[in-house]
Amino acid sequence: MQHLVSIQTSSPASSSPRVPASRRSPTMAGSAFDGTIASACDSIGISLEQMIEMMRWAKESDPRVAQLLDTWDALDPSERQDIGTAEAVRQRVGLKLPELLRTVAEVTYRIAIYKAQIVAALALPSVVERSIEAALNDDGIADRKMLFQHSGFLPTPKGSQTTIAITQNAQANATSRSIVAIPPPEQTIRRLTERFNAIRGLPRPPAARTTEALHVDVPERVEDDGK
Numbered sequence: 001m002q003h004l005v006s007i008q009t010s011s012p013a014s015s016s017p018r019v020p021a022s023r024r025s026p027t028m029a030g031s032a033f034d035g036t037i038a039s040a041c042d043s044i045g046i047s048l049e050q051m052i053e054m055m056r057w058a059k060e061s062d063p064r065v066a067q068l069l070d071t072w073d074a075l076d077p078s079e080r081q082d083i084g085t086a087e088a089v090r091q092r093v094g095l096k097l098p099e100l101l102r103t104v105a106e107v108t109y110r111i112a113i114y115k116a117q118i119v120a121a122l123a124l125p126s127v128v129e130r131s132i133e134a135a136l137n138d139d140g141i142a143d144r145k146m147l148f149q150h151s152g153f154l155p156t157p158k159g160s161q162t163t164i165a166i167t168q169n170a171q172a173n174a175t176s177r178s179i180v181a182i183p184p185p186e187q188t189i190r191r192l193t194e195r196f197n198a199i200r201g202l203p204r205p206p207a208a209r210t211t212e213a214l215h216v217d218v219p220e221r222v223e224d225d226g227k
Contacts, residue, residue, distance in 0.1 A: 035097060036087040048086060051104070058107035064095040065103060 033039045041051050052072065059066035071089045072080065079085050090100065135143035148154040 036084070037090055037097065037100075038083050038087065040097065040101060048083075052086075054104045054108050055100075057111055058104045061107050062095075062099075062103045064093055065100065068093045068095060068100075 033043050041048050059069055131143045134140040135147055149156045
């Protein structure tokens with residue numbers, strides 16, 4: 001079997017005892033960061049195995065991550081034990097460490113949010129039942145208020161930011177629109193009637209002819225100059 005990665009590397013940090021990931025905090029730093037995957041795992045507080053598992057979640061987001069995992073899975077188990085093998089595979093694939101960490105972080109964050117939403121959805125019925133039980137007690141004022149607002153029995157307070165945004169939009173729309181005078185309804189009805197009669201070939205109503213006969217153009221009023 002031809003190994004895809006034959007680079008055997010070691011670092012001074014490999015000789016020092018490693019603290020189990022379960023006993024380390026995320027802010028606990030190991031050796032000085034040297035730009036490798038193993039060093040990044042030490043600074044984060046996770047093991048290389050945990051990083052590989054998070055890469056499996058993110059392999060569909062970046063084909064280079066999938067290529068890195070394919071190369072890693074093709075190695076013998078003994079080669080994976082070396083602390084520098086993962087770094088050699090990353091360099092062979094051509095994936096920069098910040099890009100790898102960014103992809104893994106984004107996918108892991110989304111998965112964590114989805115898990116939290118599922119857990120919250122599964123626990124919601126039990127929480128509602130407990131809230132109802134608390135609302136039935138004499139001191140369950142806060143629970144009763146939330147239930148009333150949820151059912152619409154009490155109004156839900158609106159945020160000031162939303163109110164300000166609506167006011168600003170209304171003022172902007174009122175400023176941008178020009179005022180157009182609407183003709184009286186009698187004039188609109190008369191025009192529609194005349195158009196309908198013209199289409200049907202009917203004579204115009206006497207009221208319209210009388211109105212035209214009585215219509216006189218009046219010139220604009222000129223103010224008296226005193227003469």
